[in-house]
Amino acid sequence: MSVVLFASGLTKSFASPGGKIEILRGVNLEVNAGECVSIRGESGAGKTTLLQILGGLEKPDTGELRWNGETVTGKGNRFLAERRARLLGYVFQSFHLVPELSALENVTLAARIAGRPAKAALPEAKSLLVRVGLGHRLDHLPGKLSGGECQRVAIARALVNRPPLVLADEPTGNLDENTGESIMRLLLDMTRERGVALALVTHSPAFAARADRRLILRHGELHEGESL
Amino acid sequence: MSWPLFLSFRQLFPPKKFPVFATVSILGVALGVAALLIVQTVMNSFGEEHRKRIRESVGDVVISPDFGNRVADTPALMKSLAALTGVAAVAPQVEGPVIIERRKDDIVFGVMRGIDVNREGAVSPLPSFVIDGKFDDLDDDRVIVGRTLARRLGLYTGAKITLQSPVRVARSLGGEKLDLPKELEICGLLHSGFNDVDANTVIVTLRTARSMQMLGAKDSTGIRLKLTDKDAAEAVARSCAHLLTDEISAKPWYLFNQHFLQAVAMEKQMLFLLMFIITLVASFSIGSTLFSHVVRRNREIGLLGALGAKPANILTLYLSQGFLVGLLGFALGVAMTFLVLTFRQEIVGLLGANDVLLKQYKFDRVPLYYNTADFVKAGVLTLGLMTVAALLPALWASRRKPSEAMRDA
Ligand SMILES: Nc1ncnc2c1ncn2[C@@H]1O[C@H](COP(=O)(O)OP(=O)(O)O)[C@@H](O)[C@H]1O
Ligand SMILES: [Mg+2]
Numbered sequence: 043m044s045v046v047l048f049a050s051g052l053t054k055s056f057a058s059p060g061g062k063i064e065i066l067r068g069v070n071l072e073v074n075a076g077e078c079v080s081i082r083g084e085s086g087a088g089k090t091t092l093l094q095i096l097g098g099l100e101k102p103d104t105g106e107l108r109w110n111g112e113t114v115t116g117k118g119n120r121f122l123a124e125r126r127a128r129l130l131g132y133v134f135q136s137f138h139l140v141p142e143l144s145a146l147e148n149v150t151l152a153a154r155i156a157g158r159p160a161k162a163a164l165p166e167a168k169s170l171l172v173r174v175g176l177g178h179r180l181d182h183l184p185g186k187l188s189g190g191e192c193q194r195v196a197i198a199r200a201l202v203n204r205p206p207l208v209l210a211d212e213p214t215g216n217l218d219e220n221t222g223e224s225i226m227r228l229l230l231d232m233t234r235e236r237g238v239a240l241a242l243v244t245h246s247p248a249f250a251a252r253a254d255r256r257l258i259l260r261h262g263e264l265h266e267g268e269s270l
Numbered sequence: 271m272s273w274p275l276f277l278s279f280r281q282l283f284p285p286k287k288f289p290v291f292a293t294v295s296i297l298g299v300a301l302g303v304a305a306l307l308i309v310q311t312v313m314n315s316f317g318e319e320h321r322k323r324i325r326e327s328v329g330d331v332v333i334s335p336d337f338g339n340r341v342a343d344t345p346a347l348m349k350s351l352a353a354l355t356g357v358a359a360v361a362p363q364v365e366g367p368v369i370i371e372r373r374k375d376d377i378v379f380g381v382m383r384g385i386d387v388n389r390e391g392a393v394s395p396l397p398s399f400v401i402d403g404k405f406d407d408l409d410d411d412r413v414i415v416g417r418t419l420a421r422r423l424g425l426y427t428g429a430k431i432t433l434q435s436p437v438r439v440a441r442s443l444g445g446e447k448l449d450l451p452k453e454l455e456i457c458g459l460l461h462s463g464f465n466d467v468d469a470n471t472v473i474v475t476l477r478t479a480r481s482m483q484m485l486g487a488k489d490s491t492g493i494r495l496k497l498t499d500k501d502a503a504e505a506v507a508r509s510c511a512h513l514l515t516d517e518i519s520a521k522p523w524y525l526f527n528q529h530f531l532q533a534v535a536m537e538k539q540m541l542f543l544l545m546f547i548i549t550l551v552a553s554f555s556i557g558s559t560l561f562s563h564v565v566r567r568n569r570e571i572g573l574l575g576a577l578g579a580k581p582a583n584i585l586t587l588y589l590s591q592g593f594l595v596g597l598l599g600f601a602l603g604v605a606m607t608f609l610v611l612t613f614r615q616e617i618v619g620l621l622g623a624n625d626v627l628l629k630q631y632k633f634d635r636v637p638l639y640y641n642t643a644d645f646v647k648a649g650v651l652t653l654g655l656m657t658v659a660a661l662l663p664a665l666w667a668s669r670r671k672p673s674e675a676m677r678d679a
Contacts, residue, residue: 090677099576100673120580127578134676138573142280154273155577183285199577 045111046129046206046239047073047096052105053262054091065091067262069105075206076237078230080250083259084270089243090211092259096241097130097209098122110206127156131200131208131238133229135215137192139184145171145195146180149202156203163202170198174228190221197229207239215245226252274579274587281567282591291563292595295556299599302552303652304606306545310644311611312636313538319637320531323464325523329361329393329494331507332526337517339483344490350513351495356506358498359392361385362490364479368472369434371451372423380419381470382433384479393496396462396473403427403458410475413454417461418469429456433472435482454478463634495520542647549655556595557659564588564663571667572675585668592660596653603652604645611638 052069055062065088073079083089094100096107098114107115109129114122139148146167153163171180174194184192193213200208213229214222226249233240242253247268250256258267282292333351335341341362348360364384371377387408391397397405400414408414413433415425425431434451442448454474462468474482480489497506503522510520524531564571571584610617614636618624 094673094676097576099676100671120582123575123578123580125578126576130578132576134573134576138569138576138676140277140280140570140573142284143277144285151273151277152577154276155574155579155583160273 044075045072046075046109047071047241048106048108048111049096050106052092052095052102052107054088054095054100054102064262066095066102069259069262069264071096071257071264073207073239073241076234076239077255078233078240078242078253079255079257080242080244080253081257081259081264082244082247082250082270087259088262089259092264093209093211093241093243097132098126127152128203129205129207131203131205133193133196133200133208133210133213135212137184137189137196137216139192139195139199141184144181144183145176145187145191148184148195149199152199153202158203167198167202170201171195173232174198188221189217190225193217193225194228197225197232201232201236201238204236205238207241208233210240210242210244212243212245214249222246272586274583275590278587278590278594281587282594291559292598295559295595296599296602298552298556299596299652299656300602300606302545302549303600303603303648304610306542306549306648306651307603307607307644308610309541309545310538310648311607311638311640312614313534313541314641314644315637315639317531317534317538318639320527320534321524323462324526324531325500326394326396326462327464327467328523328526330497330500330503330523331495331510331520332492332523333495333510333514333518333520334492335518340485340489340491341493341518342486343488344493345488347513348493351493351510354506354509354513356497356499356502356509357495359389359496361389361393361494361496362476363492363494364476364483364485364489365491366479366483367436368482369436369439370419370423370472371432371434372425376423377434378419378423380416380472382435382472382474382479382482384474384476384482386476393494396460399460399462400458401461403456405458407457408473408475410477411452411454412457413478414458414460414473415456416468416471417459418465419471420456420459422469425456427456427458430454431456433474433478433482435484437484438482441484452478465634546651549651553655553659556656557592557662560588560592560595560660561663561666563591564667567667568670568675571670572672575670575672576676581668584670585664588664588667589657589660592656592658592664593653595660596656599656600649600652603648614638 049069049071052066054066055064069092081089091100095102102115106113109125114125140151143151149167149171150160150163153167154160168180171177174197176191176194179187179191210229214225217225230252244250256268257264258270260270283289333341341347344362348362351357352360366382368380368382369377370380401417413431420426430453432451432453438448460468460471460473480487495506497503507520507522514520574584618636
């Protein structure tokens with residue numbers, strides 16, 4: 043089975059007034075194609091930082107990172123941007139939709155950034171939005187959508203380029219319990235249907251339990267396990 | 271359309287929302303452009319109008335005596351001048367001061383201009399300036415009087431005046447026996463629009479003028495040339511030299527009132543500089559507005575980075591917003607310029623400045639000559655400044671780390 047995400051010995055520290063804080067102290071991680079991995083950890087443990095490093099948005103101090111077998115650590119911004127657009131999908135806690143674009147345009151924007159013509163991505167974007175239950179809201183602006191609906195758009199956007207891996211940072215963190223449940227089910231189902239690997243950061247043990255593999259971020263390292 | 275341009279447009283003109291940023295910035299640019307173009311065009315128009323007036327009244331090239339008061343053997347000289355390349359037409363003139371007598375003891379001074387009725391139309395538009403009568407009716411018993419002069423004296427077409435010249439008066443005082451001045455009938459009024467001319471001039475035939483000035487049948491006070499190419503005035507003037515005696519010279523039209531024309535050109539340049547500074551100040555404020563517009567989108571910039579946007583894309587996204595603001599502002603500014611200048615006469619009227627125009631500039635209408643170069647200059651300037659104004663915020667945005675931009679959430 044191919045490894046879509048490989049990380050070894052990732053470290054990261056931030057300078058703070060009280061001296062250097064080590065957030066990550068040697069993270070090792072392998073995610074196989076189509077695999078769902080959950081990551082939990084206390085607030086401030088460094089989960090977001092880890093996900094940003096895994097997604098190439100932040101550079102690790104040391105360690106190696108590979109996407110689809112290709113080493114990306116030490117590469118320039120242009121290279122990272124190009125690979126990121128093709129290989130990764132993101133779902134954030136606070137949706138991050140472009141407010142001036144309709145639901146459909148938000149989804150096709152990701153395709154256009156990845157270098158695909160808007161027209162070519164249109165059928166796929168539409169069918170994804172239908173699949174997430176927004177077939178009747180294609181032309182709505184984010185401001186006219188509820189939180190749950192926004193996150194559905196974000197899920198469609200994360201999948202429109204058929205990436206092998208989706209990174210999700212507390213995707214239900216801003217949603218109420220019922221909405222969160224349906225969003226989580228949608229995310230898990232859709233990645234599974236498409237054979238897309240998912241690295242899921244979540245607070246909820248219940249959601250984490252649904253992953254193929256459950257990891258805990260503690261003291262800057264990743265451990266297999268259930269409890270913090 | 272590439273996605274940065276698409277998004278750029280959307281961010282400037284968000285759907286279902288009043289585009290505050292775009293409106294304010296575009297209006298700002300438009301006002302600056304309009305101010306610059308209106309000032310430049312007005313200056314240009316005054317300059318052009320003066321040039322046109324000078325050329326119309328003196329001709330493209332003028333042959334006139336530097337010493338003495340006459341050009342002798344005018345017909346022969348005209349013949350050789352007409353044969354020169356670049357000369358379209360020639361016409362003689364006899365000019366001099368004149369005393370206009372309406373009734374006994376009711377006199378004013380004026381300028382008399384004697385012309386060749388058959389040739390004048392070929393070198394100047396004078397025949398077309400005649401109102402209340404016909405230019406063609408001018409003969410040795412008739413006269414055309416400047417419109418303003420006529421109004422001042424209570425004269426009208428059909429009325430009669432007598433002309434007397436200082437030369438004749440001087441001769442009479444010297445004891446010479448001269449004919450009594452002839453009575454002339456007004457056969458039309460002159461309305462050139464140039465107040466200096468309309469308020470002082472009487473037009474008579476060459477023969478009348480010669481007898482006033484006590485000149486011989488072949489004498490004139492000057493010969494005016496009309497050229498096939500009006501920009502060739504200097505070259506033609508030079509090529510005339512070998513036909514002329516030392517006492518007579520050929521001058522291109524722009525040597526008349528030269529200093530005045532230079533002053534107008536200088537004023538135009540100074541005003542351009544002033545307006546440029548104003549535009550510069552405006553572009554600074556638009557630059558800072560654009561900066562806050564970009565900073566407010568910090569999180570979106572991070573998101574675009576996360577989606578795989580390259581720094582160059584982000585740069586394009588915000589540079590193009592500056593460029594678009596510049597472009598639309600310029601277009602609107604040009605439209606405002608046309609609008610304002612179309613109603614220039616009314617605006618001057620509202621300002622109560624019609625009198626000033628007449629007195630200071632001798633114009634009875636506000637002239638209008640658009641100069642393409644002014645517009646090109648303003649366009650390049652605006653687009654350049656706006657793109658530079660957008661450069662700083664765009665660079666700032668393109669250097670944002672996506673992770674940092676997203677943290678601000
Ligand atoms: N750019 C940064 N500069 C300094 N400290 C940071 C930066 N990013 C994150 N941190 C710190 O790193 C720690 C981990 O943050 P984060 O990864 O957001 O944790 P989590 O997502 O697990 O709550 C926090 O203490 C946070 O303040
Ligand atoms: Mg976090």
